[in-house]
Amino acid sequence: MPLSEQEQRLLDEMERNLYRNDADFVSTVGDRRGRPTYRSIALGSVITIVGAAALVLGVVLQQPLVGIFGFGVMLAGVLVAISPGKATTQESNDRGGFASASTGNRPKGSTTFMDRMNDRWDKRQGDH
Template sequence: MPLSEQEQRLLDEMERNLYRNDADFVSTVGNRKGRPSYRNIAIGCVITIVGAGALIAGVILQQPIIGIIGFAAMLAGVMFAISPGKGEATSEPQSPFPASGKRSQSAASPSFMDRMNHRWDKRQDEN
């Protein structure tokens, strides 16, 4: 069932407010350009497997230095696999909405959330 025009407008406004007010959440959950590449994942997996082999060999040979080097290699492999690629990583989240909207929000007009909070407070005062 499609949304009505009013519901669609409210949803768009809520999304705009989310992008404007909660930049940290958007940057962690949103569309990131610095995603790990398949090449990094493959190389990281190979390094991790070699490190695991060295760790097991260190235990079998009872040589702690080989086990420590193997563990360090495993850790380095995992870190390399999850590291972002060399693409452009932006620290500022990009909003999918253009800067020029249907109407510009001025400082005098309250935001959607402010209006909802005001309505909620008003209802609580009436009860």
């Protein structure tokens, strides 16, 4: 189910604030950015099917080594299918811009959604 425009804007704002406020976290976790490409998904699926066939063949022939080899090939296929693709230069530029942005660039009177949520959280924690 696709997100509405308002939900998409809120998600984008939250993402920008994450990049802006938690640059250290983003830099450590962000090394694995990128989404799997269709090519890697297709290749991984083929490898996984070949591994499953080898696993079934090992069971039918009662050869544990063939079954173990088939399981290993299946695992490799899944890893290939879910491996992220290389980030494009546009994605790198966008993320780099968010990570280097500071909160001081905003006008003093404007508060973002995340700032308001943080204030509410702080008030709630102060009550307890």
